[in-house]
Amino acid sequence: MTIRKPRAALAALALVCAGTLPAQAQDFDTVLARVNGEEITLGHMALLYERLPQELRANLDPELFDQMLTQLIEQTAVAQTAYPLTTRERLFLDNSRREAITNTRLTAIAEDAVTEDALEAAYEERFSDAKARREFNAAHILVETLDEAEGLLAELAEGADFATLAQEHSLDPGSGANGGSLGWFGLGRMVEAFEAAVVELEVGDISDPVETRFGWHLIKLNDARIADAPPLDAVRAELTREVQLAAVMGRIAEVIDAAEVERIDTGIDPALLRDQTLFDR
Secondary structure, three states, rough: OOOOOOOHHHHHEEEEHHHOOHHHHHHOEEEEEEOEEEEEEEEHHHHHHOOOOOHHHHOOOHHHHHHHHHHHHHHHHHHHOOOOOHHHHHHHHHHHHHHHHHHHHHHHHHHHHHHHHHHHHHHHHHHHHHHHHHEEEEEEEEEHHHHHHHHHHHHHHHHOOOHHHHHHHOOOOHOOOOOOOOEEEEEOOOOOHHEEEEEHHHOOOEEOEEOOEEEEEEEEEEEEOOOOOOOOOHHHHHHHHHHHHHHHHHHHHHHHHHHHOOOOOOOOOOHHOOOHHHHHH
């Protein structure tokens, strides 16, 4: 017969486990409850605690401890009635196990990768090259067709004012009203074809028509400069993410290279993923 402790007894157990057990007994294997002989330990509770919202974790008290333990007791009792598992449950647990282990290991790798030396190396790699810090001040006129662009280019060659033509003809409502001005921007901010054209211009030059997915552009380079490198602290958070991503991707590549991976070409129709009757077959 299963004996379920009353709520008051569980609260007392919470107080004992939270503060009065001998220090050497309070490890992840410390048993807090048993359900039909299946143990619920302090480790199980600690993992549940990690998933709580921050406001609850900040106010951990005996009542919350009791509620958490009660939740695990109830979940254990329900789970014990579920065997044998359905196909959906079994596959879900397979995916959850992989996800949990992968996230834990890769998170640790990401955290370990962030050292001051690693951040300084990433900073040096990004900002040591002056070309990478180039910034441009440009204006453009955006039109729909190549013929329109070539017609405006001919007018510019005859002395027409670029800003006036932009105000009259540009399809870009943001820059057009300002004479086509795009202000200052760095590499990587514009679409590839547009950036490639800007990089080749000398200050004061106007490009030949340039096609992007937005239409046809005439681009005038007003000015160019080399931006000062920001202090490391100003980009520390961004560099931290880069260092972590590089470490994680490096580890993934390493284990994949060492693994024996076999992809089976079965000609599966991807639409089958929507077929929930798969779990009944």
